[in-house]
Amino acid sequence: MKKIGVLLSGCGNMDGSEIHESVLSLLFIDKAGATAVCMAPEMTQTETVNHPKGETTGEKRQVLAEAGRIARGKIRPITDVNVENLDALIIPGGAGPIKNLSNYAEKGADLEVRHDVTMLIRAFYTAGKPIGAICIAPVVLAKALNAHSPTVTIGDDATTIENLKTFGASHEAQPVDGICIDEANKLVTTPAYMCGPGIADIAPGIEKLVNQVIAMTKG
Amino acid sequence: MKKIGVLLSGCGNMDGSEIHESVLSLLFIDKAGATAVCMAPEMTQTETVNHPKGETTGEKRQVLAEAGRIARGKIRPITDVNVENLDALIIPGGAGPIKNLSNYAEKGADLEVRHDVTMLIRAFYTAGKPIGAICIAPVVLAKALNAHSPTVTIGDDATTIENLKTFGASHEAQPVDGICIDEANKLVTTPAYMCGPGIADIAPGIEKLVNQVIAMTKG
Numbered sequence: 215m216k217k218i219g220v221l222l223s224g225c226g227n228m229d230g231s232e233i234h235e236s237v238l239s240l241l242f243i244d245k246a247g248a249t250a251v252c253m254a255p256e257m258t259q260t261e262t263v264n265h266p267k268g269e270t271t272g273e274k275r276q277v278l279a280e281a282g283r284i285a286r287g288k289i290r291p292i293t294d295v296n297v298e299n300l301d302a303l304i305i306p307g308g309a310g311p312i313k314n315l316s317n318y319a320e321k322g323a324d325l326e327v328r329h330d331v332t333m334l335i336r337a338f339y340t341a342g343k344p345i346g347a348i349c350i351a352p353v354v355l356a357k358a359l360n361a362h363s364p365t366v367t368i369g370d371d372a373t374t375i376e377n378l379k380t381f382g383a384s385h386e387a388q389p390v391d392g393i394c395i396d397e398a399n400k401l402v403t404t405p406a407y408m409c410g411p412g413i414a415d416i417a418p419g420i421e422k423l424v425n426q427v428i429a430m431t432k433g
Numbered sequence: 434m435k436k437i438g439v440l441l442s443g444c445g446n447m448d449g450s451e452i453h454e455s456v457l458s459l460l461f462i463d464k465a466g467a468t469a470v471c472m473a474p475e476m477t478q479t480e481t482v483n484h485p486k487g488e489t490t491g492e493k494r495q496v497l498a499e500a501g502r503i504a505r506g507k508i509r510p511i512t513d514v515n516v517e518n519l520d521a522l523i524i525p526g527g528a529g530p531i532k533n534l535s536n537y538a539e540k541g542a543d544l545e546v547r548h549d550v551t552m553l554i555r556a557f558y559t560a561g562k563p564i565g566a567i568c569i570a571p572v573v574l575a576k577a578l579n580a581h582s583p584t585v586t587i588g589d590d591a592t593t594i595e596n597l598k599t600f601g602a603s604h605e606a607q608p609v610d611g612i613c614i615d616e617a618n619k620l621v622t623t624p625a626y627m628c629g630p631g632i633a634d635i636a637p638g639i640e641k642l643v644n645q646v647i648a649m650t651k652g
Contacts, residue, residue: 225445225452227502227505233452234456234459237456241632244632265501266497267498283444283446283452285484412463413456414460415463
């Protein structure tokens with residue numbers, strides 16, 4: 215059975231992993247007969263947001279513990295992950311990838327991706343294993359692999375597209391139900407809530423992404 | 434367009450709404466062309482659990498704010514809900530229904546359902562509007578409406594089935610992909626993670642529940 219790593223970064227679209235995109239990834243991995251292996255970095259969230267109010271609260275929360283809510287408790291630190299035991303990696307979107315996995319929300323084109331996240335992504339890449347990224351998460355993927363001139367989609371956000379180009383990535387426009395496939399680098403991306411508007415709109419693109427990622431795995 | 438109330442009770446299977454069941458409810462409501470209207474009680478969570486560790490943390494979190502993560506911020510207090518504007522109600526499972534909406538986790542057959550939650554459920558019932566409940570949430574539904582001898586399913590948990598009977602409810606065994614329909618009371622229930630085991634296993638029952646609830650709405 216194929217094992218697909220799912221890199222989470224908190225729990226909630228405003229300060230962590232986008233919950234719908236994460237759950238749909240888990241659904242379609244399971245539906246495809248593969249096993250999801252959830253993981254997250256060990257770090258304090260950059261911020262905690264009261265979602266109904268849209269305001270930061272000052273609370274200190276741990277990314278791994280919060281992400282564990284989406285995983286029903288079954289989650290491991292990314293430093294405990296052995297890439298040899300996994301067949302692919304999928305990164306859902308939300309504020310988590312741009313506030314926790316990287317500082318894109320603050321730095322824009324000058325973003326830095328966390329060292330352990332960069333190492334994880336590059337380990338999958340070097341092993342020739344496919345990587346999927348959803349919504350805004352392709353920014354993290356593209357930065358970690360920018361030496362390989364990756365092509366990704368983030369929908370149609372002009373500023374983000376411009377930022378991607380400054381560090382050597384190419385952008386391919388895709389609708390919410392489309393996927394961008396970078397065959398040479400084995401990368402698959404879909405806009406999801408970068409386009410939206412609703413959960414039924416983003417589901418087909420995520421299902422295509424999961425199935426494409428699994429199709430690109432070896433053996 | 435039909436408007437379906439979704440009663441949430443936190444964010445996470447160990448101290449709030451079960452995230453997968455909640456997100457699948459939102460998915461299938463949207464897929465059916467209806468609109469989900471998320472709501473939650475204004476209260477402090479009974480407890481906060483570190484999900485990877487399975488341990489309570491002592492943190493005080495608000496049910497409405499945490500449930501708002503699942504709703505991407507769009508959520509209202511249940512006391513602000515006008516049942517006249519909604520066509521049906523769906524209650525996902527998790528620890529939230531038995532720790533926050535009621536004290537079933539502590540009291541078993543002697544549970545009390547929060548007053549505002551009881552009033553909400555009875556308002557839908559009195560208006561002849563259908564109510565769906567998932568996983569362990571049928572216990573809350575059955576207790577709030579026990580005067581009407583409701584029939585529900587919670588899968589096959591012997592203790593819970595016994596408890597349901599003590600307060601006047603009947604139990605109908607159903608597999609994970611089945612739904613129990615109480616036509617007379619317009620109630621629809623499905624076991625979901627009471628049976629499991631995986632997210633792809635629980636999805637068909639939740640889709641049937643959502644579609645059945647919508648089919649039972651008026652007009």
